[in-house]
Amino acid sequence: MAGGKLQAPRGTFDVLPEDGRRRSALRNACAELFGAAGYGPVETPIFESTDLFARGVGETTDIVQKEMFTFEDQGGASLTLRPEGTAGVCRAYLEHGMHKLPQPVKLWYWGPFFRHERPQAGRYRQFTQVGIEAIGSDEPTLDAEAILLLAELLANAGAQGVRLRLSSLGTPATRRDYSDELRKYLHGREAELSQEVRSRIDANPLRAFDSDHPGTQAVMRDAPKLLDRLAPEDAEHFAAVRALLDDADQEYDIDPALVRGLDYYTRTVFEFTSDALGAQSGVGGGGRYDGLVEQLGGPPTPGVGWAAGIERILMVSEVEAGAENPDVYVAQEGQADSRMAFRLVRDLRSRGVSAQMEQAGRSLKGQLKHADRIGARSVLIVGDGVLHVRDMRTGDQRDAASADEAMGIVEELTA
Numbered sequence: 342m343a344g345g346k347l348q349a350p351r352g353t354f355d356v357l358p359e360d361g362r363r364r365s366a367l368r369n370a371c372a373e374l375f376g377a378a379g380y381g382p383v384e385t386p387i388f389e390s391t392d393l394f395a396r397g398v399g400e401t402t403d404i405v406q407k408e409m410f411t412f413e414d415q416g417g418a419s420l421t422l423r424p425e426g427t428a429g430v431c432r433a434y435l436e437h438g439m440h441k442l443p444q445p446v447k448l449w450y451w452g453p454f455f456r457h458e459r460p461q462a463g464r465y466r467q468f469t470q471v472g473i474e475a476i477g478s479d480e481p482t483l484d485a486e487a488i489l490l491l492a493e494l495l496a497n498a499g500a501q502g503v504r505l506r507l508s509s510l511g512t513p514a515t516r517r518d519y520s521d522e523l524r525k526y527l528h529g530r531e532a533e534l535s536q537e538v539r540s541r542i543d544a545n546p547l548r549a550f551d552s553d554h555p556g557t558q559a560v561m562r563d564a565p566k567l568l569d570r571l572a573p574e575d576a577e578h579f580a581a582v583r584a585l586l587d588d589a590d591q592e593y594d595i596d597p598a599l600v601r602g603l604d605y606y607t608r609t610v611f612e613f614t615s616d617a618l619g620a621q622s623g624v625g626g627g628g629r630y631d632g633l634v635e636q637l638g639g640p641p642t643p644g645v646g647w648a649a650g651i652e653r654i655l656m657v658s659e660v661e662a663g664a665e666n667p668d669v670y671v672a673q674e675g676q677a678d679s680r681m682a683f684r685l686v687r688d689l690r691s692r693g694v695s696a697q698m699e700q701a702g703r704s705l706k707g708q709l710k711h712a713d714r715i716g717a718r719s720v721l722i723v724g725d726g727v728l729h730v731r732d733m734r735t736g737d738q739r740d741a742a743s744a745d746e747a748m749g750i751v752e753e754l755t756a
């Protein structure tokens with residue numbers, strides 16, 4: 342191992358300050374938007390028992406079959422770095438008895454997620470998702486609210502080329518009947534399907550809609566559609582969600598082939614895409630998962646939510662967060678003055694003034710140049726028993742008889 346060049350692992354990246362500031366700005370916008378709609382922040386562990394994802398995401402999904410970072414801890418327990426957020430949030434909902442709170446319980450999260458995928462632009466092995474979950478009610482207003490919150494987040498971020506695709510998957514019973522119908526149809530045209538789709542006809546025929554294999558796509562164009570098989574109460578639910586979106590002037594395309602990658606969705610499913618992204622056009626998506634909490638061992642509990650990729654939102658948007666220019670730069674004429682400078686910087690900060698000081702041994706001339714480069718509004722020069730404040734806009738310099746007076750001048754220039 343000695344001598345090798347150390348690099349971040351494949352599919353991961355470092356967030357440097359410029360990018361970090363954009364991410365912080367986006368996160369603050371999320372906290373404000375979701376807080377105003379009654380969603381409280383929640384954090385769950387980044388690793389969970391592997392079983393949670395097997396039960397909560399679905400044994401037949403790509404995520405569980407191919408993409409999980411799974412490992413054994415020293416006691417032999419199988420753990421997995423979380424590939425998505427909903428299963429963990431629902432586990433926490435149950436574990437903390439949140440089903441006994443007034444419903445729905447509305448939560449939002451932000452954090453790292455992990456999938457062992459082939460890295461490419463916009464697709465990483467560690468990425469960041471923001472998401473919301475509203476658990477404990479099947480009201481269509483929650484579906485519409487969830488969709489509109491993501492639409493608003495993307496609009497506020499200035500995301501380009503955004504489209505919303507919408508569909509309904511009905512209830513598990515409808516889906517089972519429909520799946521049988523689809524299986525029969527697919528078996529009837531097996532020869533035209535891709536090897537992968539063929540191998541999954543029995544386990545998960547719906548996934549055939551996701552295929553990018555041309556032969557499969559042609560078969561799927563003529564396939565029976567789930568939207569035409571919805572039970573009356575599900576069709577009504579879907580109509581109610583659409584009416585709320587229409588009232589809000591939210592545009593969408595009904596896409597009967599929309600199949601989310603996870604098994605637990607019921608009724609509403611949706612996805613926001615952006616033309617500004619390449620092949621990986623999904624910005625965020627989600628839907629209703631009325632069977633999930635029960636599948637995890639809880640009482641029957643409806644829920645709806647979504648997750649969106651922070652890296653992808655930032656790729657298609659214009660969230661700006663420039664470096665902050667300090668109000669004052671405290672310069673020193675000699676090394677001996679650094680204790681005084683250090684005290685002044687702390688005093689200034691406690692008064693709400695953003696202050697930096699010389700910390701690299703530059704000459705006074707070098708310090709003034711540096712203060713100019715970082716855009717300091719003023720420079721407080723600590724000298725041999727004397728203090729000066731220079732206005733960096735005009736170049737005027739004033740003497741101060743005391744630290745208090747010097748700080749007063751700085752505040753005056755900052756105001």
Ligand code: AMP
Binds near residue numbers: 458465468470652
């Ligand atoms: P999903 O949980 O698959 O519906 O993903 C929700 C969103 O997370 C997607 O629309 C992407 O924006 C983002 N996302 C999913 N997987 C990745 C990945 N491997 N790299 C970057 N972003 C991702």
